[in-house]
Amino acid sequence: xxxxxxxxxxxxxxxxxxxxxxxxxxxxxxxxxxxxxxxxxxxxxxxxxxxxxxxxxxxxxxxxxxxxxxxxxxxxxxxxxxxxxxxxxxxxxxxxxxxxxxxxxxxxxxxxxxxxxxxxxxxxxxxxxxxxxxxxxxxxxxxxxxxxxxxxxxxxxxxxxxxxxxxxxxxxxxxxxxxxxxxxxxxxxxxxxxxxxxxxxxxxxxxxxx
Amino acid sequence: xxxxxxxxxxxxxxxxxxxxxxxxxxxxxxxxxxxxxxxxxxxxxxxxxxxxxxxxxxxxxxxxxxxxxxxxxxxxxxxxxxxxxxxxxxxxxxxxxxxxxxxxxxxxxxxxxxxxxxxxxxxxxxxxxxxxxxxxxxxxxxxxxxxxxxxxxxxxxxxxxxxxxxxxxxxxxxxxxxxxxxxxxxxx
Numbered sequence: 132x133x134x135x136x137x138x139x140x141x142x143x144x145x146x147x148x149x150x151x152x153x154x155x156x157x158x159x160x161x162x163x164x165x166x167x168x169x170x171x172x173x174x175x176x177x178x179x180x181x182x183x184x185x186x187x188x189x190x191x192x193x194x195x196x197x198x199x200x201x202x203x204x205x206x207x208x209x210x211x212x213x214x215x216x217x218x219x220x221x222x223x224x225x226x227x228x229x230x231x232x233x234x235x236x237x238x239x240x241x242x243x244x245x246x247x248x249x250x251x252x253x254x255x256x257x258x259x260x261x262x263x264x265x266x267x268x269x270x271x272x273x274x275x276x277x278x279x280x281x282x283x284x285x286x287x288x289x290x291x292x293x294x295x296x297x298x299x300x301x302x303x304x305x306x307x308x309x310x311x312x313x314x315x316x317x318x319x320x321x322x323x324x325x326x327x328x329x330x331x332x333x334x335x336x337x338x339x340x341x
Numbered sequence: 342x343x344x345x346x347x348x349x350x351x352x353x354x355x356x357x358x359x360x361x362x363x364x365x366x367x368x369x370x371x372x373x374x375x376x377x378x379x380x381x382x383x384x385x386x387x388x389x390x391x392x393x394x395x396x397x398x399x400x401x402x403x404x405x406x407x408x409x410x411x412x413x414x415x416x417x418x419x420x421x422x423x424x425x426x427x428x429x430x431x432x433x434x435x436x437x438x439x440x441x442x443x444x445x446x447x448x449x450x451x452x453x454x455x456x457x458x459x460x461x462x463x464x465x466x467x468x469x470x471x472x473x474x475x476x477x478x479x480x481x482x483x484x485x486x487x488x489x490x491x492x493x494x495x496x497x498x499x500x501x502x503x504x505x506x507x508x509x510x511x512x513x514x515x516x517x518x519x520x521x522x523x524x525x526x527x528x529x
Contacts, residue, residue, distance in 0.1 A: 174380040192365040
């Protein structure tokens with residue numbers, strides 16, 4: 132039961148009913164009628180939302196632990212400098228370690244080099260021999276499941292190199308479009324929903340740290 | 342979708358900088374300003390106003406926690422939308438929405454006496470069908486058909502290419518058509 136492309140364009144607002152050929156007009160009318168059933172009523176949240184948010188914010192502002200986390204979350208605070216001439220050997224050693232450690236659910240290394248004045252190339256390596264598809268989803272690509280597919284190499288090692296702007300980035304690997312896996316080699320943070328995201332920081336001069 | 346704040350009030354960038362400088366109470370200005378702006382989007386994404394309220398509250402708190410990482414303080418609202426959107430997508434991936442929407446296909450078949458009742462049931466059927474879309478399909482569908490955003494606006498705010506958005510929407514239409522076949526048949 133395939134939707135006619137002209138009906139799709141009608142629903143997308145690119146065409147009007149008058150633009151449709153007569154044989155599709157009834158179909159189009161029904162499709163628009165169904166869309167007319169959508170509930171577009173405004174939603175107003177309860178009056179005490181602001182009070183609840185501010186209570187949580189004040190609590191965080193007063194909490195030494197939270198203050199430490201905010202300090203920790205600042206990418207300026209923790210850095211590991213990666214020398215460009217060390218990238219090749221470091222990557223080779225890292226990949227070798229991944230392979231020598233045998234089949235595990237996932238192992239990641241990240242190395243970096245300056246890409247442009249505004250970004251740094253970061254290479255991600257992920258070991259997932261049983262996976263059919265692995266993508267990198269993170270705060271840098273709006274958690275897209277499609278924007279950053281990794282390429283499979285020998286031994287079930289998946290890699291991708293992406294330019295990242297300076298700052299702290301949260302990310303996870305998505306295996307076969309379903310399983311969200313944090314990087315076991317990187318620190319993680321609570322995503323606020325009971326799961327963990329991996330974290331890496333990219334400095335302003337081609338530095339990356341896990 | 343506009344950024345910056347409200348006429349006569351401090352700009353969003355000024356408020357963000359004040360909060361980062363330690364004036365925590367200023368954050369209430371941002372909460373008041375944007376608390377309802379994306380409430381409908383969150384409600385349609387999550388299936389209920391209660392869930393939307395939790396998501397908006399969490400998003401504001403998370404935005405506060407990460408305020409130092411807001412790269413464009415003058416566009417706080419755009420950044421806040423992304424946090425709320427990620428919160429909604431993450432919850433949608435991890436939970437199956439059934440609350441308030443439920444399955445109404447059977448009841449839609451049973452009660453046809455009254456046109457208004459029938460239409461209400463069709464509305465619920467559509468809402469249930471939208472709730473069954475994947476999070477990505479549901480996002481583009483809600484932003485375009487409930488919030489009234491163009492593909493260009495959605496792409497600008499989410500960073501997703503327009504071709505990908507249209508593909509997701511096409512699949513959403515297909516799934517809705519299959520799911521809503523009884524409704525469409527009834528209207529034929």
